[in-house]
Amino acid sequence: MVNHDCTCKDNPLVPQLCKVIKITQETPDVQTYRVQTLDGKRPFTPMPGQLGMFSLLGVGEAMFSVTAYGEDWIETSIKKTGMLTDAFHEMAEGQQIGVRGPYGNHFPVDPCKGKDLLFIGGGIGLAPVRSFIRYAFAHRADYGKIDILYGSRSPADLVFKEDLFDNWPKEPDTAVHVTVDRGDETWEGNVGMVPGYLEELAFQPVNRKVILCGPPIMIKFTLQSLLKMGFSKEDCITTLEMRMKCGIGKCGRCNIGSKFVCLDGPVFTMAELDELPDEM
Amino acid sequence: MQLKRENLIPALRLLAAQGEILVPTAVDEKVSKFAPWDGSSAPDLALVNTTLPPKDTLFPHQEGMYRYKTAGEPSLEEIVEAPARILFGVRPCDARSIDCMDKVFLGDKYEDAFYARRRANVTVIAHTCAQTGPTCFCDSMGLSPAEAPSADLLLSDTETGWLVTAQTEKGEAVAALWKDLTAEGGEAAPAPACTLKTNMSDALAGTLVSRFEDPIWDEVCHACLGCGTCTYLCPTCYCFDINHEDHGGEGTQFRCWDSCMFSDYTRMAGGHNPRPSKKERLRNRYLHKLAYFKERYGQILCVGCGRCVGHCPSHLDITAFIDKAAERFGEGK
Amino acid sequence: MSDIQSALRETAKKLLTEGTVTCVIGWGETRFPDKTTPIFVKTPEDAEKLVWNAHCVCGLAKYMLDNRCPEGKLAICVRGCDSRAVNRIVEDKQYKREDLYLIGLPCEGKDAPICATCTHRNPVVYDVLLGGPVPEIEVSQEDRFQAVTALEGLTPAEQYDYWQKQFSKCIHCYACRNACPACNCTECYADQYRVGWQGKQIDKAENQVYGLTRAFHVGDRCIECGECERVCPMGLPIMSQTRKILKDINDLWGNYECGLTDSRPHILGEFDLSDRDDFM
Amino acid sequence: MSVKADPNWEPKILAFCCNWCTYTGADLAGLNRMKYPANVRVVRLPCSSRVNPQFILRAFQKGCDGVMVCGCHPGDCHYATGNYFTRRRFMLMKRLLEYNGIDPQRFQARWISGSEAAKFRDTVTRVAGEIKALGPNTRFQEKWYEEGGEAQ
Known part of the structure; x- marks a missing residue:
């Protein structure tokens, strides 16, 4: 039995009440919530890529990636896609929500040490990647050059704009490449899909790990480009999504083969995914 | 040790002081399940597999996890329910199924507190199969109709009653409880074979x-x-x-x-x-x-x-x- | 009976060889002498697997809905009840009659209790009829609605207790729904569970709501095949609910049997200005 | 304390009213300062045929003691024929509910036109009286309401 550093002491299925201390409107349909315990502490200490179960009592409960944490808070970003996420978007600062976690495995922060990192995000897929980006900056000496490639449908759909345009470009030995599918009158950056831009940027597949997350169709084509550029599937790391209820590998629904995404995932290398049944 | 048939009801009465006894019960002509013992009649141990399995005892069809309030000051209160129960007359296949559920709920990184609390208070008394049903195929799945290694106590059919074998501490406690009702002797009837076979490997x-x-x-x-x-x-x-x-x-x-x-x-x-x-x-x-x-x-x-x-x-x-x-x-x- | 079985195999073989149909749905053997299972014959050789005996109890019409946009014609073996089920589904615009080839099988009653009150032992629609028609049995309305009449005689408290006890056995397996040819919605209300019509709780209120909703959804379109009751693992007298509705329809708007043609609107989808009115 | 054990218990009745007739009738009753019991909560719908039988089941499930469906008189439907369907549907549904042990008084349907303010008042008063005489409903209710939780 692992000590799961869970918010809820001896029952991993019962959440702890926390409060939302800050809400950031990232895009018209994505908000970021900063959450802390009622006594002002950090609910738990997640590793990059780990998940948290966030619940609105009386509405529902769902698993989201914990995108960042600070001294006394954690953050998650939620896109409006259904009943529960709509309800999240109606919250005001100060509202109490249930939190349990952290769940799942995390990005391989140790095996990536000493390597250059290429982070690729598409749409809300930057959310899980962001936790590793922040981790890498916090442990800057452990990692080589960092490239961040991010694409969204339009300039209005770009998430974490402050990080993308202000914070991250200032970090040493770091380059941020942003692209949009369709520009608008104010957009001066690159226009085009992620796979094309990726090939244009011509990253060398030497001593470099790729962390990749986004909608399935983007993953598919980006992976094709990466393989063409000479990256191996072992070096491409991604996260999976499945419907989840318990978060601790009991309720059964998030299995792919004998693996549970909530327990053995959500982080897998592309090589590991090849080993699993094609049922995603 | 052997428990004579006529001692079954006294034995159950002794057990009843330890907790609620659930026995195979015919609810109507089509449905049977593990239901609370009525306190007087001999359980129908000839029922080959109840329609509903005994898993409900450990993993209820529906189980409250916590109560919450959102009006005023929000609050959460965990629901703790773990009644002392004895599952009596569980078939070897069902005993094994509890073993399977234990593997899921009690291990694999996290312990499920709801299940674990119930499990700790449940004693499983298995009963070997005197006969098998037309759809039974446990012996093709690596089980035997005559054994239930994960049960706390095993009752094996004899001519005149049951051999009592304690297999865990909980089982020994039951055997000790029954010591005045049991005696030496008796020979276990040979295990029946399943008629349905399958080639699992x-x-x-x-x-x-x-x-x-x-x-x-x-x-x-x-x-x-x-x-x-x-x-x-x-x-x-x-x-x-x-x-x-x-x-x-x-x-x-x-x-x-x-x-x-x-x-x-x-x-x-x-x-x-x-x-x-x-x-x-x-x-x-x-x-x-x-x-x-x-x-x-x-x-x-x-x-x-x-x-x-x-x-x-x-x-x-x-x-x-x-x-x-x-x-x-x-x-x- | 064996003559009909060989005729059935011959017909299926011919249909498949000539390419009239791509698949024949019929009954095949299981490991148990008293059970048959629906089989889907796609090659002329496999036509030998078709059987016709007293244990062909499973309704077959529902299976055509697995593929609502077929590439070729589908052949289905139809007894009286199956033929009415086909009419039901065609009338509900879930399948086109011209995409079906119906192999009619006059039926002298199978190993199922419902057959005792069957009023249409001969198929009401078919493309080919194997064997001569069997004599219909006389079923009086008293016999047909015997269980309903008995329950109607009880006091409200007794009625409630009776149904409460029955519904308490329901385990929400939805076999009654899945077997029912009148339950042909692409998505069942009970599966739209985020919408909140049907809770997953196994408790008295949710069980009752499911029982009554199901009855009312299908009641006026019920073809009395009795599949719901046959498949219920908990032995609920489901037909006593649907037949109550049929009995009331008979009392209120005249004798009515569903699924005899594929063109009559169902009874709640039409009205008459002179309908009886208790609501003035 | 359980709502149902309260000596001052008052029934909760849900009335589904069509926008064009009954709701207008209820409005008129208000304008004329007619008095009727406050037990009735009105849900306005475009037409009585909008009432899905599941609404009735849900109302009982969530703690109602009685449910009414009210619409235009046959022939007067704003949408020409809507209430003819309502009539067939609830003639059946009412019988099905009674067959399952719901007292006949707990589910009632009535045609009340826009000018029949007095009929609205009289019907509601009568229904409230009948249901009050029957006492609290427990049938078809979620356990929480059955045990005395107060309906919202």
Whole structure:
């Protein structure tokens, strides 16, 4: 039995009440919530890529990636896609929500040490990647050059704009490449899909790990480009999504083969995914 | 030690002081289940597999997890319920199913507190099979109708009663309780053999996974109606859903049985469903029973109780599937 | 009976050989002498697997809905009840009659209790009829509605207790729904569970709501095949609910049997200005 | 304390009213300062045929003691024929509910036109009286309401 550093002491299925201390409107349909315990502490200490179960009592409960944490808070970003996420978007600062976690495995922060990192995000897929980006900056000496490639449908759909345009470009030995599918009158950056831009940027597949997350169709084509550029599937790391209820590998629904995404995932290398049944 | 038939009711009366006794009970002409003992009549131990398995005792069909309030000062209060219970007359297959559920709920990184609390207070008294039913096939799944190694206490049929074998500390406590009612002697009746046989093997489990795209799944799923009968009557199916019942400002979070045969089981918020049709769902169910669970926990998740075979509306038969696959993939025993 | 079985195999073989149909749905053997299972014959050789005996109890019409947009014609073996089920589904615009080839099988009653009150042992629609018609049995309205009349005589408290006890056995496996040819919605209300019509709770209120909703959804379109009751693993007297509705329809708007043609609107989908009115 | 054990218990009745007739009738009753029991909660719908039988079941499930469906008189439907369907549907549904043990008084349907303010008042008063005489409903209710939780 692992000590799961869970918010809820001896029952991993019962959440702890926390409060939302800050809400950031990232895009018209994505908000970021900063959450802390009622006594002002950090609910738990997640590793990059780990998940948290966030619940609105009386509405529902769902698993989201914990995108960042600070001294006394954690953050998650939620896109409006259904009943529960709509309800999240109606919250005001100060509202109490249930939190349990952290769940799942995390990005391989140790095996990536000493390597250059290429982070690729598409749409809300930057959310899980962001936790590793922040981790890498916090442990800057452990990692080589960092490239961040991010694409969204339009300039209005770009998430974490402050990080993308202000914070991250200032970090040493770091380059941020942003692209949009369709520009608008104010957009001066690159226009085009992620796979094309990726090939244009011509990253060398030497001593470099790729962390990749986004909608399935983007993953598919980006992976094709990466393989063409000479990256191996072992070096491409991604996260999976499945419907989840318990978060601790009991309720059964998030299995792919004998693996549970909530327990053995959500982080897998592309090589590991090849080993699993094609049922995603 | 032997417990004579005439001592059964006194023995149950002694047990009743330790907790609620659940015995195989016919609810009506079609349905039987483990229900509280009435305190006076001899339980019907000849019932070959109750319609509903005993898993409800440890993993209730519906179980409150916590009560919450959202009006005023929000609050959460965990629901703790773990009555002392004795499952009496559990068949070897059902005893094994509890063993399977223990592997899921008590281990694998997290302990499920709700299950663990109930489990600690449940004593399992198994009873060997004097006869098998037409759909029983436990001896093809590595079990024996005469053994239930994971039960706390085993009752084996003799001419005049039952041999009492304590197999755990809990079982020894029961045996000690019964010491005035039991005596030396008695010989266990020979174990009956299952009439339904199937060709399950370790090799086949592995092959099935590697034949994920084989047309066999398409062939076998046609007759399936996509109902949840097999999963709800299965003693080892442990999937659950979590939801709440809200009464405006307060409510209860609960979990209840769920079935992998239903479309909304894996459907995600955006509408994408990784298992969109009954082919994928049936494949997942069969593979979970026969292969995935073994990969993860080291044993097969099918105990051969035959409930799914006996109750499937379309008369689908997992043993027929196993044999068909074994024949096609050349992985017989 | 064996003559009809050989005729059935011959017909299926011919249909498949000539390419009239791509699949024949019929009954096949299982490992148990008293059970048959629906089989889907796609090659002329496999036609030998078809059987016709007293244990052909499973309704077959529902299976055509697995593929609502077929590439070729589908042949279905139809007894009286199956033929009415086909009419039901065609009338509900879920399948085109011209995409079906119906192999009519006059039926002298199968190993199922419902057959005792069957009023249409001969198929009401078919493309080919195997064997001569069997004599219909006289079923009085008293016999047909015997169980309903008995329950109607009880006091409200007794009625409630009776149904409460029955519904308490329901395990929400939805076999009754999945077997029912009148339950042909692409997505059932009970699966739209985020919408909140049907809770997954196994408790008295949810069980009752399911029982009554199901009855009312199908009641006026019920063809009395009795599949719901046959498949129920908990032995609920489901037909006593649907037949109550049929009995009331008979009392209120004249004798009515569903599924005899594929063109009559169902009873709640039409009205008459002179309908009886208790609501003035 | 359980609502149901309260000596001052008052029934909760849900009335589904069509926008064009009954709701207008209820409005008129208000304008004329007619007095009727406050037990009735009105849900306005475009037409009585909008009432899904599941609404009735849900109302009982969530703690109602009685449910009414009210619409235009046959022949007067704003949508020409809507209430003819309502009539057939609830003639059946009412019988089905009674068959399942719901007292006949607990589910009632009435045609009340826009000018029949007095009929609205009289009907509601009568129904409230009948249901009050029957006492609290427990049938078809979620356990929480059955045990005395107060309906919202």
